[in-house]
Amino acid sequence: MKPANSETIESQALDNDAHPLDHLIRTDRIPHIWCPGCGIGTAFSAALRGLAASGIDLAKTCVVSGIGCSGRAAGYVNLDSFHTTHGRAIPFATGLKLGNPELNVVVFSGDGDLFAIGGNHFIHAARRNMDLTVICLNNLNYGMTGGQVAATTPHQAKTTTTQNGNPEAPFNLPLLAFAAGAPSWPAGPSCIPAS
Ligand code: SF4
Numbered sequence: 001m002k003p004a005n006s007e008t009i010e011s012q013a014l015d016n017d018a019h020p021l022d023h024l025i026r027t028d029r030i031p032h033i034w035c036p037g038c039g040i041g042t043a044f045s046a047a048l049r050g051l052a053a054s055g056i057d058l059a060k061t062c063v064v065s066g067i068g069c070s071g072r073a074a075g076y077v078n079l080d081s082f083h084t085t086h087g088r089a090i091p092f093a094t095g096l097k098l099g100n101p102e103l104n105v106v107v108f109s110g111d112g113d114l115f116a117i118g119g120n121h122f123i124h125a126a127r128r129n130m131d132l133t134v135i136c137l138n139n140l141n142y143g144m145t146g147g148q149v150a151a152t153t154p155h156q157a158k159t160t161t162t163q164n165g166n167p168e169a170p171f172n173l174p175l176l177a178f179a180a181g182a183p184s185w186p187a188g189p190s191c192i193p194a195s
Pocket of ligand 1: 033034035039040069139143144
């Protein structure tokens with residue numbers, strides 16, 4: 001499937017039979033790999049709806065992901081997108097922005113990719129404020145590889161590699177982004193249980 005451009009986005013959005021996000025998804029790649037009920041699907045949908053509602057030129061918008069469950073997003077979005085190596089989504093996005101400052105560059109990846117192996121890249125991207133949008137899906141562990149402890153795993157939480165409880169303190173991601181100089185750092189759950 002060809003990446004979306006302004007013309008295809010407009011014509012497909014007018015097709016009443018289409019799902020509202022069909023024009024932004026590589027439907028030939030569906031079914032996706034995400035587990036039923038995983039918050040990644042909710043976040044992915046919200047990100048695409050936000051892109052569609054923002055009014056930005058989607059023909060000048062790129063999505064970059066790293067490795068992990070969330071990293072599969074780049075393969076599903078029908079824009080120019082890049083599924084990069086582990087921990088290197090932000091440096092790849094930095095290169096895109098340096099090469100063409102007009103691009104809207106969105107990084108969509110997980111906590112392991114962005115804050116463990118890629119943590120150094122995150123703090124320097126925040127410090128430089130290069131007009132990148134970084135969306136981190138924080139599932140508090142390494143989900144794709146079996147639920148191992150991560151840099152975001154809560155203290156005393158049990159994982160496959162901390163069966164007596166995690167002895168380490170986790171990163172507080174919004175505070176880390178703030179301390180590194182990011183201009184904004186909204187955070188929230190992918191769903192709110194009904195009361
Ligand atoms: S392994 Fe975890 S993070 Fe990955 S898709 Fe399944 S529920 Fe989501």
